[in-house]
Amino acid sequence: MRARVLIRPKAGILDPQGQAVERALPALGFSGVSSVHVGRLVELDVEDVAQLPSMCEKLLANPLIEDFEIIEGIAAH
Amino acid sequence: MKFGVIRFPGTCDDVDAQLAAQRVGEAELLWHRDRDLKGVDAVVIPGGFSYGDYLRTGAIARFAPVMEEVIEFAHEGGIVLGICNGFQILCEAGLLPGALLVNDNLKFVFRQVTLDVVSHDTAFTRSSPAQLSIPVKHTTGRYYSPTPVQAVLKYAAGQNPNGSQDDIAGVVNEAGNVFGLMPHPEHAVDALTGSTDGLTIFDSIRATLESRVVPA
Numbered sequence: 535m536r537a538r539v540l541i542r543p544k545a546g547i548l549d550p551q552g553q554a555v556e557r558a559l560p561a562l563g564f565s566g567v568s569s570v571h572v573g574r575l576v577e578l579d580v581e582d583v584a585q586l587p588s589m590c591e592k593l594l595a596n597p598l599i600e601d602f603e604i605i606e607g608i609a610a611h
Numbered sequence: 612m613k614f615g616v617i618r619f620p621g622t623c624d625d626v627d628a629q630l631a632a633q634r635v636g637e638a639e640l641l642w643h644r645d646r647d648l649k650g651v652d653a654v655v656i657p658g659g660f661s662y663g664d665y666l667r668t669g670a671i672a673r674f675a676p677v678m679e680e681v682i683e684f685a686h687e688g689g690i691v692l693g694i695c696n697g698f699q700i701l702c703e704a705g706l707l708p709g710a711l712l713v714n715d716n717l718k719f720v721f722r723q724v725t726l727d728v729v730s731h732d733t734a735f736t737r738s739s740p741a742q743l744s745i746p747v748k749h750t751t752g753r754y755y756s757p758t759p760v761q762a763v764l765k766y767a768a769g770q771n772p773n774g775s776q777d778d779i780a781g782v783v784n785e786a787g788n789v790f791g792l793m794p795h796p797e798h799a800v801d802a803l804t805g806s807t808d809g810l811t812i813f814d815s816i817r818a819t820l821e822s823r824v825v826p827a
Binding site for chain 2: 593
């Protein structure tokens with residue numbers, strides 16, 4: 535099954551990448567944008583989706599600083 | 612007394628670390644695929660970009676075969692020093708608390724910094740003066756820990772180059788045998804480059820190990 539893992543900086547931890555993007559958008563004429571956060575996206579084919587949470591905790595994310603969200607059954611690449 | 616300096620693909624400060632360690636003892640390079648620390652008395656994980664720093668800094672290096680040995684060595688009380696990328700790897704491996712995040716200014720910082728030695732009662736700073744002048748060079752050096760830690764080095768007032776929590780530049784584990792720091796002591800061992808303060812870190816390790824040896 536193809537799955538997608540979304541990895542985000544944990545709430546409360548300074549996210550300078552999100553802040554930089556948030557500052558850049560008004561400079562391009564896009565207004566009304568706030569709370570921008572930048573994370574990572576991992577897509578993978580996996581035989582046993584039950585292993586995904588463990589994969590995330592051990593390698594794909596660092597649970598100390600990042601939250602992850604698993605989306606199962608996305609369309610093939 | 613022998614230091615082992617680990618070389619991963621992407622490590623770049625291994626030879627400087629080896630040369631620095633050789634000023635106080637013997638030092639040899641250890642390969643990331645080896646499950647053998649070759650009987651060294653202390654392990655140095657040097658700076659660089661192990662495994663390209665893909666995914667997160669240190670995230671993949673932490674699972675290298677040699678790291679299983681390092682983790683066991685550390686759990687047995689062995690002295691482990693992680694510099695920059697080595698610090699990131701030790702945090703990922705759970706040998707040190709916390710994590711390193713991208714600098715608050717998103718920039719690569721490369722400058723000489725002054726560090727306050729917060730504690731001299733450690734295996735890594737017992738020979739150090741009150742302050743050290745050592746260079747930093749990193750993009751991912753903002754230390755963060757949700758729990759209290761034993762800071763050993765702090766950036767002096769106004770010198771924090773990356774937004775680290777509480778100006779923390781280096782931390783030691785609870786047992787006191789694993790130390791990680793973002794600044795590069797191995798680049799401050801020769802007066803030719805402006806400071807020899809980094810040598811005191813290596814010399815502290817030497818003194819610690821020699822004090823452990825029971826005379827025959």
